[in-house]
């Protein structure tokens with residue numbers, strides 16, 4: 001955030017900012033002619049990429065996740081790295097000050113960050129500042145240099161709101177419907193991982209272009225590997241050891257497939273880059289992966305903690321969950337275990353190409 005933005009957040013408008021520059025130049029004994037130049041020089045010196053951060057149908061979880069970052073700290077992120085000109089949750093300004101900040105940013109070359117889903121058609125739902133969020137999003141999307149949709153709700157599929165009867169969708173669906181061609185980067189996960197957002201912004205600032213993306217517009221750098229291939233419980237999967245009883249200490253580290261784990265269908269770096277500065281991640285904490293980095297989340301992945309009746313596994317095809325569950329310790333387990341191990345040994349379970357994800 002630049003000096004002017006900081007002043008604005010404290011309730012100082014652009015007019016006041018110009019008065020301040022005028023007073024300063026006068027105090028220095030400089031002629032009035034110098035005021036615009038001084039203001040421009042000051043703004044250039046403090047120039048950081050302006051970010052317009054819109055929130056639609058969200059829980060503010062992605063904002064919480066981002067400002068919980070420790071390295072860089074929230075202060076370094078918000079004050080030193082980027083200039084967040086408008087953000088309904090963290091900006092101190094409100095009312096006309098907020099609206100003025102929004103309108104001013106539209107005139108600049110800005111990056112649009114979108115958090116939350118958008119009503120697909122109706123303009124009377126999700127009103128923000130007295131305006132339909134959908135209209136605001138379309139207006140800003142047309143003018144942005146690039147759009148970063150953060151979290152599952154803003155990404156393709158619409159996340160949890162998209163699974164309900166709200167008719168909510170992600171940014172990509174709105175862009176398609178409105179014929180807007182602004183480059184879009186989707187950073188799904190519920191919520192977005194701060195390292196993913198910061199890394200994407202840094203890439204964009206460094207190379208002035210969007211990073212290489214996959215078919216869901218996700219950066220391959222962060223979403224290019226299958227969670228199942230890097231999972232710390234993978235050895236148990238290959239041994240046919242599946243957790244069926246949460247209360248059995250002997251099973252505590254077993255594979256969570258029968259408890260609804262979507263790891264074999266989920267592309268994410270969650271197993272390599274843990275949350276909260278590498279403190280932990282879902283599977284290591286004992287929770288099955290809900291597949292929140294996929295566009296199928298949430299509607300096709302529920303109930304989250306119940307085994308799917310059947311599922312496909314790479315190299316194996318359709319598997320019946322009951323069969324997998326009952327084979328533990330039984331004669332059939334040997335057959336399945338051998339099959340899984342043989343499949344893994346043949347390399348069919350590992351290093352699945354990114355383009356194969358639809359087959360899982």
Ligand code: SF4
Pocket residue numbers: 227228231232233234235237254255256257261262263264283289
């Ligand atoms: S199914 Fe889930 S818990 Fe089991 S190995 Fe794969 S990602 Fe890990």
Ligand code: SF4
Pocket residue numbers: 189190266268270281282283288289290291292293
């Ligand atoms: S492990 Fe799965 S559910 Fe957990 S954050 Fe990663 S993709 Fe989402």
